[in-house]
Amino acid sequence: MTKRKKTPPPSCASCEIITPKRICFSSNGTGSKGCPTLLKEKTLSEAEKEYENPRTREFARQASIQEGECYANRHQRPYVLQPTKTRVVEICEFAQRMGYKRLGLAFCLGLVKEAGVVEEIFKAQGFEVVSVLCKAGGVPKKTIGVRDKEQIYQGMDETMCNPIYQAKVLNKAKAEFNILLGLCVGHDSLFFKYAKAPTTVLAVKDRVTGHNPLAAIYLSNSYYRKITLPPANQYNSQGQNYFSIRKTTHVSPI
Numbered sequence: 001m002t003k004r005k006k007t008p009p010p011s012c013a014s015c016e017i018i019t020p021k022r023i024c025f026s027s028n029g030t031g032s033k034g035c036p037t038l039l040k041e042k043t044l045s046e047a048e049k050e051y052e053n054p055r056t057r058e059f060a061r062q063a064s065i066q067e068g069e070c071y072a073n074r075h076q077r078p079y080v081l082q083p084t085k086t087r088v089v090e091i092c093e094f095a096q097r098m099g100y101k102r103l104g105l106a107f108c109l110g111l112v113k114e115a116g117v118v119e120e121i122f123k124a125q126g127f128e129v130v131s132v133l134c135k136a137g138g139v140p141k142k143t144i145g146v147r148d149k150e151q152i153y154q155g156m157d158e159t160m161c162n163p164i165y166q167a168k169v170l171n172k173a174k175a176e177f178n179i180l181l182g183l184c185v186g187h188d189s190l191f192f193k194y195a196k197a198p199t200t201v202l203a204v205k206d207r208v209t210g211h212n213p214l215a216a217i218y219l220s221n222s223y224y225r226k227i228t229l230p231p232a233n234q235y236n237s238q239g240q241n242y243f244s245i246r247k248t249t250h251v252s253p254i
């Protein structure tokens with residue numbers, strides 16, 4: 001029996017082809033190992049079929065138009081990208097395009113002040129806002145099997161984040177478009193799973209970087225290089241950290 005050749009997994013993140021020469025960017029371009037544009041015809045046609053649903057098609061069309069509208073002076077040649085719109089503006093404009101009147105705001109306790117400002121902005125832009133905090137419902141963490149030593153504040157009842165409840169509250173309130181503000185990793189996943197209306201994200205939580213997770217990525221070749229090492233390799237048995245034990249081609253930021 002002949003063994004079927006295994007297709008390499010899609011690996012766009014490690015594609016070595018420069019953007020203008022990629023098959024996904026230019027029809028006479030080429031693809032890298034595992035290229036999903038070249039190797040996943042059936043999946044691609046399944047995805048294309050989804051866009052035949054008029055509601056999905058319209059949503060995708062408006063999202064694409066909004067994407068274009070985020071750049072100024074597109075008539076200029078040669079064109080150099082001139083982005084002009086912040087994420088919050090993009091959300092408002094997209095919601096207006098889609099004709100949404102009622103927005104659902106699901107936010108984290110850690111961003112309670114920001115949520116108030118966001119609500120004011122959405123209202124000023126003509127939307128009705130329904131909102132729900134992550135701790136709403138007041139269910140203790142122990143209900144889902146979290147032990148005392150696994151809580152943030154030990155020795156007391158700690159309220160769990162309840163993204164399923166947040167989603168259900170916004171479903172019942174008939175939010176047409178949900179906006180997430182600062183939900184934790186995993187809690188956001190559950191919200192996406194249980195929300196009936198389409199959901200976008202204004203900001204994700206990053207407790208260390210002021211909710212700017214890309215700061216860690218931008219610094220991963222310099223001050224935050226330890227993130228690129230497996231945890232066990234970050235320190236040797238003498239407790240020396242990776243800066244003193246690892247040879248590297250790193251270019252210092254200073």
Ligand code: SF4
Nearest residue numbers: 012015022024031035
């Ligand atoms: S789709 Fe193909 S060409 Fe495009 S980034 Fe992925 S591997 Fe590269």
